[in-house]
Every structure is written in C-alpha cells, then in structure tokens.
Amino acid sequence: MNILLVAATQPEIQPLLDYFGDEKPFDVLITGVGMVATAFALGNHFAQNKYDLVINLGIAGSFDRSLVLGEVVEVEEDILSELGAEDGNGFLTIEDLGFGESRFRPIGTMLFLPVKKVRGITVNTVHGDENSIRKITKRLQPQLESMEGAAFFYACKNSMVPSVQIRSVSNYVEKRSRENWKIGLAVKNLNDFAIGLLKKLSLLRCHLDHGGNFHST
Template identity: 75%
Template sequence: MNILLVAATHAEIQPLLTHSEGEKPFDVLITGVGMVATAFALGQQFAQKKYDLAINLGIAGSFDRNIALGEVVEVTEDILAEFSAEDDNQFLTMEELGFGKSRFLASHQLDAMFLLPAKKVCAITVNTVHGEETSIQKITERLRPQLESMEGAAFFYACKRSMVPSLQIRSVSNYVEKRNRENWKIGLAVKHLNDFAVELLEKL
C-alpha cells in the first residue's frame, strides 16, 4: 500500500519520523502552514505519484471542552469557514452562492477500516485562528465546530480532486479561547498524536 503522511510542520510528526528512521514504509510531505501551502504541495505530490491512502496528521485547537487536551480525534468533516460572502449581517456559503463547496468529508474512516478507534469530530479550516471572544462566539453560533486547524479542509479538497483516499487525525493542543499560550499543551498533543500514528501505521 502506498501511503502518504501529510503534516504542516516537521515538529508535529518528528517523533514518528525518528521512530521510523531507516525503515519508512510511507512517504512524508511537509506542506508548510496554511491551506494555500497545503493545496499547492499536495497538488505537486499527487502529480508525481499515485497513493492508496493519504493521512493528515497535526495538532489543533478545540472549541469542544468535552475533548481533553492531548486527546487524539478523527476529523470526518471539515469546513472552509471563511470561503463565502457577507450580505449585510447574513453569511452566504459557497454552496448558496453556487460557486463551489466549502464542506468536505473524509473518504475513509478508522472504524470502517477496522483500525484504531478515535472520537469523530467536525472541524473548520481558517486563515486566522480564533483568539478573541466575539469572533469565537460568532463562529460557534454559525458553524458549531469542534476543532479548528489551518490545513484540514484543503487536505480533503486536494485528496478529493486527485481521487486519493483520505483520513485526518489530530490531537488537541489547546482550547479555542482568548489567546493564552500558558494553557497550551503542545508537547502532550504531539506525543499522543505520534503514539497514535505509530500504532495506526503498524495496523495498515
């Protein structure tokens, strides 16, 4: 099976790369941060090689306080939260405008593949991560997201356009709130993400 692991930064999957050093039964693509970099890098990669499965690994912020910091979850739906238009106080989606799609689904899920269990969540992909109370309230009321990242929906989009099966796995590093880095658990999130990824790859 040809597997592509996709991450925005080396730091998010460095423990996995160290664990698999010398014997990597998969390709690795570090796209850079953000949806533009992700879509461009994946387009280039998919033009060069055909994959049986692409897995997006990364950390994320959570709107959902029922998800523990460091918990690993499976994103099954991801939304381009800002890809739309405003009509006074109404927010029009690309679907409503007839100009495209803003919601994307994973083509595969862990339980359907008889792999490791993880809580399924809905995420949004943004250019600006939320850190201000009013904007957090607005996006929560409009889309009811559980997680946010800067790459997930772009990953699903590129996989769909290239007909590559996709999974997105993320670990929660922080809650979406007024920005306070002292509350973040990046090290814990990276550790749990990579432990999960190692076990997942052993099952594939």
C-alpha cells in the first residue's frame, strides 16, 4: 500500500516526521499554503507517482462551537465557497452559472475513522469579520474552513486516487484574536492521531504483502 501524506506546511506534521524518522512508511508532499499551490503540487506529483491512499493533514478554523479546540475531525465534504459570482446581495455558485462544480468529497478509501465527520469550506481569505462570517454561515452552514481542503479533494478526484482529509481545530472563526488560538494543541492532537493511523496502516500493508485481503481500518 503506497501512501502519500499531504500538508500545506511542514510544521503542521513535524512531530509525525520526527516520530518516524528515516523509516517513514509513506511519502510526504508539502504543497505550500492555498488552493492554487495545493492543486498544482498534487497535479504535478500525481503525474509522476501512483498511490493507494492520499491523506491530507492540517489545522483549521471552526465555525462550529460544539467542536472543541484541538479536536481532530474528518472532512467529508469541502466546498470552494468563493467560486462563483456576486449577484447584488446574492451569490451564484459555479454550478448556478453552469461552469463546473464547487463541492467535493473523498473517494473510496474504505477507512472508518473514529472522529466526527464535518463539512468544510476552502477559502482564499480566512474569515475574520462578523458580517462576512454571518453571510457565509447563512449561505453554506460550514463547520470548518481551510485554505486547501477542496483543492486537495479536486486533485485526488481528477487523478482517481483514494483520499481522506483529517484536520484539527486550532481556533474558532471570529474576529481575528491570536491569543485565543490553540495551534500547539491542534498540531499535537493531529499528529498523535495520524501516527496511530499510520501505524495501523503499516500493519495492514504487512498483512496485504503476505496475501491478506483489505477490508477496513
């Protein structure tokens, strides 16, 4: 089982890299921040490499106050929330315009992760204004926001690669207040969870190498 880990920045997964050291049972791709960098890096990488599973790891802001800071979640739907056109006070999605799609989901991993499943949006500008937060909440009811998630799903879908997006909540989406953020906790919890998952997948790969069948993890 060939596995690729994808992150926007190396600090988000540094504890995991330190844990596995030179014996990493996976490849790593650091894309850079944002959907453009993510889509380009993945498209280029997929043109030269084949994988059985691609895992996107990162931290994110939460609109949903029922999610605890530091909580690890799986994004089961991600939306390019800005892709479309303004129409007075309204918004026309790319689907409304007939030019494409803005909603993406993971494809065929057969993984069943013991975490909450959430709906995310992917943005170029993270929200920090009460009016814009109110508008996007009314329009899409997102639980999480990142700057890469939907682009990750888009690249995996078009390359037909099984994918999963795992994120940890570093802050609530509100007027920018870094003193309330829990980045260290989010990174720790994300990496602890990912290390456990990758150890299980490594055992599964050994099982498959000895003629076993892949059911689930």
